[in-house]
Amino acid sequence: MSARTPESARDIPEATVARLPVYLRALITLADEGTATCSSEELATAAGVNSAKLRKDLSYLGSYGTRGVGYDVEYLRYQIAREIGVTQDWPVVIVGIGNLGHALANYSGFRSRGFRVVALLDADPVRQAEVVAGIDVRSFDDLDRIVVEHGVSIGVIATPAVAAQDVADRMVAAGITSILNFAPGVLTVPEGVDVRKVDLSIELQILAYHEQRKATAGTEDAS
């Protein structure tokens, strides 16, 4: 591996990238609780990883904490937010304003992480009469104009599965290069476009794993 500074850290492993938002969430919670400094063990526990992995991950950012003191919560929070890129403002469009689209438009976790919903789009004219979270629902045909006007690079798909590929194609044609897909199924996009999928059942499955262990322990162990 080559020497790097935080500013030029181009090759952070993907698994580390995926954990940075988890550390950020833990640091925001610690800051909200009034914690000024924390040890790597405390932060690791709050984030649900082991502390050796946490220290390794943070070393990619050039963050090593201070021996005997630990990490400055606010500063580390800023470093990670800057590394992820959420110290800047990200305009986002949401397409598909059914129940999930409504919930996403109202989701406070987007705004607090630097994501600003600039437009809500739906193909259904009935939906277009609505105002959700203070934003007018507009026609899906306005997508190109909105992407240019607000410099949107990130689109969220909350449509039914049958519409998702068409919406993705139109997003890519409009110039969007990152798509967060809530619809079931796999999207095909050109190279250079990133797609991430939210699977709401993943956390439930992790709970089920532990429930199963509890049940088995209860049957087999005396304790």
Place this chain on the structure above:
Amino acid sequence: MSARTPESARDIPEATVARLPVYLRALITLADEGTATCSSEELATAAGVNSAKLRKDLSYLGSYGTRGVGYDVEYLRYQIAREIGVTQDWPVVIVGIGNLGHALANYSGFRSRGFRVVALLDADPVRQAEVVAGIDVRSFDDLDRIVVEHGVSIGVIATPAVAAQDVADRMVAAGITSILNFAPGVLTVPEGVDVRKVDLSIELQILAYHEQRKATAGTEDAS
């Protein structure tokens, strides 16, 4: 580490547990595409991890694939589903039937992973007149009865933040031992109760990281 069989695998690392649902999702996609066998490289790519980690993770389940053939997609899918515990049926209650609760009640990804929504509860009498996804919305006061009747161990909180702790307390009192929390904020629960939180902004942050890299690469590189 002690010797283990898949049936007695009690100490799978938490990070591996968190990846099992991701492998399961990738295997379901491969199966849906008609793929009968896959190499560890193919499965690792589909799941977005490196193949050495995948092989290590699967070794905890006693799954090593067949040299020159790879993994049997359907069998590995079954092995992982059994390990997670989603080959059995998990009755689930959802509390808070606003937009997010509606979306969750209709979410096909729960049913397809073994989670069966047995009740939708809301404190608002107006909501209690509704039928969502074919299920009557009932009073939150029915929680205890429903937990006993259906043997519910997993509860989903989709209420506003102010109500979440009270709902969690009532769930724990009713006998629920795993909570999936969609409300902002931290829940306090007794030992032995697992809480997982869904942060819908995490995948967006990973997209933002890559968008930032694309933008920087475009500015600094000739390519």
